[in-house]
Amino acid sequence: GLQWLKDKYPESYLLLNHPSRKNNSASEIKIEDIRRMNDLAPNIVFGFEGMPGAQMSPDGNRAEMVDVYGGADEKLAKVGGVWDALLGEGRKFWNFTNSDFHFKISSNGLYSSTYWPGEYSKNHVWMEGNDYKTLVDGMRSGKAFATYGDLINELDFHIDNKENTAEMGETMIVEEGDDYVITIRFKSPETNNYEQITPHETTTTNKVEVDHIDLISGEVNGIVSADDPNYSNPTNPTTKVEARFTKDDWTVDKDGYN
Secondary structure, eight states, rough: HHHHHHOOOOTOOOOETTTTTTTTTTTTHHHHHHHHHHHHOOOTTTTEEEEEEETOSSSSSGGGOOOOHHHHHHHHHHHTSHHHHHHHHEEEEEEEEOOOOSSSTTTTSSOOOOOOOTTTTEEEEEEEESSHHHHHHHHHTTTTEEEESSSSSSSEEEEEEESEETTTTOHHHHHHTTOEEEEEEOOOOOOOOOOOTTTOOOOOOOOOOOEEEEEEEEOOOOOOTTSGGGGOOOTTEEEEEEEEEEEEEEOTTSSSSS
């Protein structure tokens, strides 16, 4: 199927939804599946739904899955896990979210599923145009970020050395001993757009507050080939949280960014 897309519609895209959803193991997506698809069509298979929809689900965990950390799929959220393994090969493979909208609250009021598209899950994509192709090009570039609950609405993440700058999704080659600066700036909206669902809610507020920012790093060692025993290895053991920042650490600049 991917080969057909590549031949007939090379500008199309395929994103993997809720990649840790196993359905009793019948449909589990393993890292070798992702690698195989990205090897075949890297311009088409360039990301996954690391932040799944169905966030109103009350069953067991958010997003109707077991393998979820704070609402994020473990293939994204686990430090040194699947996403870090893919990035550690230098693959241009990015994280997105969706709504997975079926219904919000059932007509009989007994069940909840998820929020409307854009109500809780959002993708923010850098675009230089206003058409669908430009949108997909922006997603493909890696210059995008996903949020739940309007936690942030602007992000500037880049690295500088004496000669060059690299932004989100771009590459900078550095040598041991080089001096460089990593900059993280973000803004949050004044409020999110949550609407009270039941008259019994008394503690819910629309206040937006970022608790902390983690800077995570891992070594990049090149693409793993299909005949390598590590093709099925879903880890990158070099990954670590380099630094954690809270509101006590950041200031507000002249442009209003934290």
